[in-house]
Amino acid sequence: MTFINYASREINCKIVYYGPGLCGKTTNIQWIYEQANPEKRGKLVSLATETDRTLFFDFLPLDMGTIKGFKVRFHLYTVPGQVFYDASRKLILRGCDGIIFVADSQRARMEANIESIANLATNLRENGFDIRTIPYVLQFNKRDMPSAASMPDLERLLRFRNEPMVEAVANQGIGVIDTLKAAARQILMELQRS
Amino acid sequence: MSKLDLMLFEEEYKLLQEIIGRLSKDASAKVVFLVDKNGQQIAAAGDVKSIDATSLASLTAGNVAATDGLAKLIGEKEFSLLFHEGEKDNLHISIVGKRGILVVIFDQNSSLALVRLRVKKASKELQEIFDQVELRAQKELDPGSRFESPFSEITDEDIDRLFGD
Numbered sequence: 001m002t003f004i005n006y007a008s009r010e011i012n013c014k015i016v017y018y019g020p021g022l023c024g025k026t027t028n029i030q031w032i033y034e035q036a037n038p039e040k041r042g043k044l045v046s047l048a049t050e051t052d053r054t055l056f057f058d059f060l061p062l063d064m065g066t067i068k069g070f071k072v073r074f075h076l077y078t079v080p081g082q083v084f085y086d087a088s089r090k091l092i093l094r095g096c097d098g099i100i101f102v103a104d105s106q107r108a109r110m111e112a113n114i115e116s117i118a119n120l121a122t123n124l125r126e127n128g129f130d131i132r133t134i135p136y137v138l139q140f141n142k143r144d145m146p147s148a149a150s151m152p153d154l155e156r157l158l159r160f161r162n163e164p165m166v167e168a169v170a171n172q173g174i175g176v177i178d179t180l181k182a183a184a185r186q187i188l189m190e191l192q193r194s
Numbered sequence: 195m196s197k198l199d200l201m202l203f204e205e206e207y208k209l210l211q212e213i214i215g216r217l218s219k220d221a222s223a224k225v226v227f228l229v230d231k232n233g234q235q236i237a238a239a240g241d242v243k244s245i246d247a248t249s250l251a252s253l254t255a256g257n258v259a260a261t262d263g264l265a266k267l268i269g270e271k272e273f274s275l276l277f278h279e280g281e282k283d284n285l286h287i288s289i290v291g292k293r294g295i296l297v298v299i300f301d302q303n304s305s306l307a308l309v310r311l312r313v314k315k316a317s318k319e320l321q322e323i324f325d326q327v328e329l330r331a332q333k334e335l336d337p338g339s340r341f342e343s344p345f346s347e348i349t350d351e352d353i354d355r356l357f358g359d
Contacts, residue, residue: 045253047256065355068344090263094259177357181357
């Protein structure tokens with residue numbers, strides 16, 4: 001649910017990074033935080049455990065510039081990936097405008113990826129959204145790992161709606177901005193249509 | 195829950211701002227924030243600069259969402275009030291209608307009783323404005339509506355420019 005404030009001429013959009021545990025959701029937004037112009041980024045809030053696993057969510061507000069005279073601001077959220085935090089994941093999807101699914105390219109994580117997409121579909125539905133229509137980008141992270149599956153295999157297993165795909169190595173920043181951009185494009189185009 | 199975009203126009207924004215400005219004074223609060231349940235700040239009054247408002251909005255919404263989850267677990271619809279007591283400052287969080295959260299930060303210059311009393315009155319007024327906003331949003335969905343969104347002509351180039359391409 002986009003928040004458009006005609007008084008302050010601002011558009012706020014919520015993008016959620018989803019995916020299995022340790023796939024690199026937090027790494028994506030940490031990299032964006034480190035690279036963003038300090039004047040354009042807000043504080044990175046991380047609600048994490050002592051071992052740096054996401055407990056509730058990470059949050060990064062980002063000023064993107066203006067479009068049609070309106071300031072565009074993205075609010076980036078990650079969910080906790082570990083299976084038992086499902087109740088928290090559901091809450092974070094509330095009012096989201098778009099999803100970035102971060103898949104772990106390693107062969108051993110394929111089942112976890114598939115389970116996480118199924119879980120996303122369920123949690124979206126419970127929030128009144130449809131995984132087949134909501135703005136959605138599929139990122140294949142950890143492309144540099146020796147045990148990474150081939151792109152055709154990943155596509156066959158994880159892509160289901162002709163969504164944009166981005167290859168990434170998030171800890172080096174590869175593909176991170178392209179992914180965000182693909183999501184932003186869909187969300188703003190959605191705004192145009194509605 | 196409503197999937198309608200939240201659109202605030204100048205007039206409604208001014209009214210909301212006026213109500214929370216008055217609440218801030220009447221309750222002798224330090225700051226008052228109005229945020230939406232998805233974590234976006236709608237309006238603020240008082241010593242706003244002393245606090246990172248964006249983080250506050252997002253964490254408040256997270257807090258309310260988690261408490262909502264707890265309420266449902268024990269068979270309650272929601273907990274409409276949260277209160278956090280600190281050494282110097284206290285946080286009073288209450289739900290306004292379906293989509294608003296009112297956050298009042300106060301210290302020893304005020305009291306919980308006074309804040310609760312003033313919040314109750316302000317909530318009613320805020321609720322009325324939210325109802326108007328919702329009603330208008332629904333009218334605009336009407337195919338016969340004359341409302342024209344400024345975003346109906348967003349182009350690929352506009353989006354590229356956002357990313358500095």
